[in-house]
Amino acid sequence: MAEPPRRGQVVALLANFCWVSLDRPGPAGQQRLLCTRRTRLAKSGQAIRVGDWVQLDGIDWAAGRAAVAAVEASQRVLERPPVANITRVVVVVALAEPNLDPLQLTRFLITAEQSGAAVELVFSKADLGAPALVQEWLQRASAWGYGAMAVSSRRPASLEALRQRLSQPGLAVLCGPSGVGKSSLINALIPDLELRVAAVSGRLQRGRHTTRHVELFALADGALLADTPGFNRPVLPADPTTLMACFPELRSAQAARRCQFGDCLHQGEPGCVVGSDWDRHSLYSQCLQELLAAAQRSDASSRAASAGSLRQRGNRVEPRLAAQYRQPSRRGQRQLADAELNHPGQEG
C-alpha cells in the first residue's frame, strides 16, 4: 500500500542534509528522518531554513532517510540567523564577559524587530553583574519598551520565569553575540541536552563561536527553542522608515503625536515631536547615519554613470539622493563622517 504523504519541520540543517521532525511518528515510532533535497527543489533555488515545514517523499523507514519534496509557505522569518515560522525572538546579551555593548544590543533588537515576531530581552550572566547594574539594565530595557529579565544559567532559581515564558506554545529563537551563554541557558532549561559551550577568551572576553548551526529543541509540549550561532554585528535595514519602526519607543511616541513632516527622521527637524531627550537617541542616530551613508554610497555607485545623478554643491560634486535619504544639513554631513570614523566596518 502506498505511503500517504508525510510532512515535518526542519529542526537542523547540515551541508547537504537536514533533520526533519515528523508531524506524527513513523511505523516504528520514528520521530525524525535525515533528509536530502530533491534535485528539482535544489535547482529552483528555494532555500530551506530551520523551522520550515516540508513535505517528504522517498521515505526509507528502515534507514531513517527521506527526501524533501516541497517547502511550505512560511510565516514570520528571522533573516539572520535564518529561522522560519518563529513566534518570538529572545535577544540574549551578557551583563559581563563579554561586556554589554548598547549599540550592539540595539542592532540585535533591530534585526529581531524586523521579523515581525514578539521581541524579548534577556540579560544573561546575572551572577557576574552587581545588583545595581542589573537593576539599571532592567529599567533601561523597560523604558525602551521591552519586557526584560536577568538570568544566570548558574542559578537555577533565576531561570524559572524564563522557563515559563519559553514554555508557551511556539518557536522561540535565542540570538545574540557569541559567548553570552545561549547554549548554556538551553542546557540549563532542558536537562540531558549537553550542547557544546566554551569559555570566552581574550582581553575583550569574546565568545569563540562555539555553536555552528541553528537547531531546534523541545522545551515543552509545542514549545520549541532555537539555539543559534552567535555573531557580533547584525546588519541594519536599508530604509530609514524600517529603522524607525524597529524602535518601540519611537513607535509609541508617534502613536501619541505625529511629527510635522511625514518623512521626519527625528534629527532635529522643525515640528519633530520626538526630540533628543530619550535614552536611545544617540544609538538611533548612529544607526541612521550608518544607513544614510550606505544609501549614499550605493546611490553613488549605481548612478555614477548617469550625469543627471550628480549635482554641484559648493565646490563638491555629490550624488543626487531620493528626498528621504538626503542629509538634513551640513552638520548632519559632519556627524555622518564622524560616525564612519568611529565605527569602521567590523567583522560580522
Ligand SMILES: Nc1nc2c(ncn2[C@@H]2O[C@H](COP(=O)(O)OP(=O)(O)OP(=O)(O)O)[C@@H](O)[C@H]2O)c(=O)[nH]1
Ligand atoms: N558566570 C557565568 N558564566 C556563564 C553563564 N552562562 C554561560 N556562562 C559561560 O559563558 C561561556 C559561553 O557560554 P556559551 O553557552 O557557549 O555561549 P553561547 O552564547 O552559546 O556562544 P556561541 O555558541 O559562541 O554563540 C561558557 O564558558 C559558559 O560556561 C552564567 O550564567 N554565568
Ligand SMILES: [Mg+2]
Ligand atoms: Mg552556543
Ligand SMILES: [Zn+2]
Ligand atoms: Zn520627528
